[in-house]
Amino acid sequence: MKFPALRAYALFYLLFLYAPILLLPIFAFNDGTIIAFPLKDFTTKWFEQMFTTPALAQAVKNSLIIAVSSSILATTLGIFAARASTRFAFPGKAGIVGLIMLPLVLPEIIVAVSLLVVLLGLGIKLTTFTVILGHVLICTPYAIAILNTAFSSLDRSLEEAAYDLGETKWSTFRLITLPLVMPGIISSVLISFTISLDEFIIAFFLAGSEPTLPTYIFSQLRFPKQIPMIMALGTVLVLMSVILLTIAEYFRRRGIAKTGGTDTGGFL
Amino acid sequence: MTTRPPMIEFQDVHKYYGDYHALRGITATIRAGEFFSLLGPSGCGKTTLLRTIAGFEGISSGAVMIDGKHMAHVPANKRPTNMVFQSYAIFPHLSVAENVGFGLRRDPRSAAEKIRAVDEALEMVGLKGYGNRAAHALSGGQRQRVALARALILKPKVLLLDEPLSALDKKMREQMQVELIKLQRQVGITFVLVTHDQEEALVMSDRIAVMFEGEIAQLDDPETLYRRPNSRRVADFIGVMNFLPAKVTGESNGHISIEAGGLGQVDIEAAQAPGKISGGEAWVGFRPETLTILYEGQTAMDRETPGTVEEVVYYGDMTYYDVRLDGVDRPVRISMRNVFGRPVLDIGTRTRVAWSPGALVLFR
Structure with missing residues (x-):
């Protein structure tokens, strides 16, 4: 390190980024309802409370259903779109791809409000299903962005070779294309899952009477005595995210090693 | 070579990509068991023509026939052709044996027979015992061999090779050229090679089609092509x-x-x-080797013209001289095999050059 100022800046940056997250476990184990120093005794009762709150369990269940469904749906749609946009030329391609990618930059509040207006106009009841629709809409652009990279780095002659050796178009896709883009697919599912799991605005507007985890947490922040439990919940979520990302990275690296490519980065 | 029955026939084949006329009326016959090359600069349509044989590329008009059958409605996976791709297209997630045996997935033979077929194919290309290796761990030359074994295991009527040697270094390329010729003689399958390397085409082929701008400019055996090119362009492209x-x-x-x-x-x-x-x-x-620089005491068999050495390029076994012949307004290139004890001439040396009217080619 030749520049001490840069070093200090980097340290400060990391502190700013991660210190608040470090506070989560500290207060999650603190025996006191007020989030302030000095700390009181060590306790695990907030975690126990977490597991004995039915409303929280329901919110977690809703969120998991939504996150799993929308990540799989978004990735499936992403596979079709990415394959089409990397393999074929068709009229209006740039425009169509642009429209699909638009939710990436569109303010989420606008997406949420317009979806709400449309759904109410159509007389569709607001349930977890409507949240899934909204989340598919915002996850698909991410899925496409990830899968485009996977598909475009696939040598086209690999598919031609399999076809040339007597396979059908479909079995070629299954035997060659799918295994080779699998790391991209896993990445896409995990990223979509993460986006959906902590998405607030759309869930808030479209969930009706079935709260998701973020909307539940938000609703509990009004009650000071619930805050320590939220801290405990946050601790669990951070732990889960770290585990999930580690798994994703493991699969990504294994995929690269299996195909003999060189590692060019990735999310971690 | 005795005349063999036709294997591939192109009948006035045209191919358009939008407004771009990629193939402009190709009519040619490739005979059974022939080592045939499509030679031309990039963009001349040679790869497109190869891909119309494989079925990867449809044609706009005309007909492609393989072994007497029209291929218009036969998709690539049903054609009696297999291809070795420029990038080799080795499936990176499969082992060498799985790559080579890929085409046998739909074969009704028993697993044991398939394993034997894979072993035989690997032995044929000199990769015996490599079956369990991961495909991505192979060198360029080994990948090339795996691609060959994979394409030949289905015993196609025609093997298509799309610039298969272009990714190899010079020494490996020359070695593979010889091996490919041997392999072709051994299996007796019709080989169709696409290349932009005229030397490679001359070394390997029974016949060569030289292509420019979507047309076949000349189709002949290597010697005729070299000695009697039918246009200045062909002459300039080859040697x-x-x-x-x-x-x-x-x-x-x-x-x-x-x-x-x-x-x-x-x-x-x-x-x-x-x-x-x-x-x-x-x-x-006239080719550089049809001219000879005469040394002291040597006389021309035919004609002789005095000249002055203007440039000397030494290649070890050969020396190229640019000599300005008296009465000629531009220097001509002469290649001379270097002989022990005979010195390489210096620039400015006055010399005599022997040539023969029989070696000339006349162009429009």
Whole structure:
């Protein structure tokens, strides 16, 4: 390190980024309802409370259903779109791809409000299903962005070779294309899952009477005595995210090693 | 080579990509068991033509026939052809044996027989015992062999090779050229090779189609192509050729009289003008090796012209001289095999050059 100022800046940056997250476990184990120093005794009762709150369990269940469904749906749609946009030329391609990618930059509040207006106009009841629709809409652009990279780095002659050796178009896709883009697919599912799991605005507007985890947490922040439990919940979520990302990275690296490519980065 | 039955027939094949006319009326026959090359600069349509045989590329009009059957409605996976791709297209997630045996997935034979077929194919390309290796861990030359084994295991009627050697270094390439020729003789399958490397085409092929801008400019065996190119363009693309402006002064029963750019009046045979000649302005061409620099005491067998050495390029076994012949307005290139005890000439040396009217080619 030749520049001490840069070093200090980097340290400060990391502190700013991660210190608040470090506070989560500290207060999650603190025996006191007020989030302030000095700390009181060590306790695990907030975690126990977490597991004995039915409303929280329901919110977690809703969120998991939504996150799993929308990540799989978004990735499936992403596979079709990415394959089409990397393999074929068709009229209006740039425009169509642009429209699909638009939710990436569109303010989420606008997406949420317009979806709400449309759904109410159509007389569709607001349930977890409507949240899934909204989340598919915002996850698909991410899925496409990830899968485009996977598909475009696939040598086209690999598919031609399999076809040339007597396979059908479909079995070629299954035997060659799918295994080779699998790391991209896993990445896409995990990223979509993460986006959906902590998405607030759309869930808030479209969930009706079935709260998701973020909307539940938000609703509990009004009650000071619930805050320590939220801290405990946050601790669990951070732990889960770290585990999930580690798994994703493991699969990504294994995929690269299996195909003999060189590692060019990735999310971690 | 005795005339063999046709294996691939192109009948006035046209191919358009939008407004771009990629193939402009290809009519040609590739014979069974032949090592056939499509040679041309990039963008000449040679790869497109190869892909119309494989079925990867449809044609806009005309017909492609393989072994007497129309291929218009036969998709690539049902054609009796297999391809070795420029990138080799080795499936990176499969082992060597799985790659080679990929085409046997739909084969009704038993697993044990398939394993034997894979082993035989690997042995044929010199990769015996490599079956369990991961495909991505192979070197370029080994990948090439796996691609060959994979394509040949289905015993296709035609093996298509799309610039298969272009990714290899020079030494490996020359070794693989010889191996491919041997392999082709061994299996007796029709090979169709696409290449932009004229030397490779000359070394390997029974016949070569030289392509420019979507058309076949000349289709001949390597020797005819080299000795009697039918246009200046073909002559220039294949090897080195000196060109001098010439005038046709007379034509009579199989002979053409020309005034060859400073070399004087020459009579040549009509066969030495493979392209169309319609009197008047023309060009004569001659290969560097058809000229010989005469040393002290040597005499020309045929004609002799004095000149001055202008440039010397030493290649070890060969030396290229650029010599300005007296009366000729441009230097000509002469290649001489270096002989022990005979010194390489210096720039500026006065010398005599022997040449023969029989080695000239006349172009429009």
